[in-house]
Amino acid sequence: MEQRQRGRPRAFDRDHVILESARLFWRSGYSGTSTRALSAATGLSTxxxxxxxxxxxxxxxxxxxxxxxRYREIYARAVEEGNVHTVVERVLVESADEFSRPSDTHPGCLLSSAVMTDSTSTLDASAYFAELxxxxxxxLRERIERATREGDLVADTDPATLTGLVxxxxxxxxxxxxxxxxxEDLLATVRLVQDLIRERLTP
Structure with missing residues (x-):
């Protein structure tokens, strides 16, 4: 008699499982997400x-x-740009792209989700996102400080204030x-912010 295989089934869509799990974690935090809920959302047994x-x-x-x-990677790539205005542009444009991904391929805007609420069921994930x-x-602030020293921005630029704005x-x-x-709506906002920063802070 052929022995039954144990463990995960052969037909296993890892991307689907991670996407559905991420949606639950963003909504309820790590502690607030049960293995039963994960199993129900992903279609896999515990x-x-x-x-x-x-x-x-x-x-x-x-x-x-x-x-x-992905958000950390956006900032890490952006600060490698030679011009600080391009740095800000990349941070905001690439983030807007990430925020507006189709819902069938992305769990949503995690930083504005319920996972950031202050409750015992979301403290694990909230701590991670606060660190992020x-x-x-x-x-970003270190890159803006460098731009100020190098004359990329007007001398009286306050790096903390500009970072806070971005x-x-x-x-x-x-x-x-x-x-x-x-x-398109998000990018229109980005363009206006870029224009204002250039007008006010370009030497």
Whole structure:
């Protein structure tokens, strides 16, 4: 008699499982997402999920790397640009692109989701996202400080204030995307912000 295979089934769409899991984590946080809920959303049994990802923590880590870490990568790429205005443009345009991805291929605007609410069910994920935002803000501020020293911006530019402006616009784009704003609407806002920064802060 042929022995039955154990573990995950042969037909296994990893991208689908990560996408559906990410949606749950963004909505309820790590602690607030049960393995039962993950199983129901992904169509895999708990044993199959564990066979594929090792644990709920392993699945969360992969969901974070797949979606949330894209934002860190956007900042890391942007600050390599030679002109600070291009840096700001890349941060905002590429983020707007990420925010407005089709819902069937992306879990949503995670930073404006319910995962950021202050409740015991979302503290794990909230702590991660707070670290992510601090890291991105620090990366951008250091680049703006360098631009000020090199004369790319007017001498009296306050790097902290300019960084705060960009980050505020970033969060606003995220919220507007979540409320249904189109990519074109988001990019119109980005263009206006760029024009204002150039007009006020270009030497």
């Amino acid at each position: 044993s199959s999920l564990y066979a594929a990802f090792g644990s709920k923590a392993g699945l969360f880590d992969e969901a974070v790397r797949t979606y949330a870490e 935002q601090s890291s991105n803000e620090r990366t 980050q505020s616009v970033w969060h606003g784009l995220s919220v507007r995307a979540r409320l249904g704003a189109s990519r």
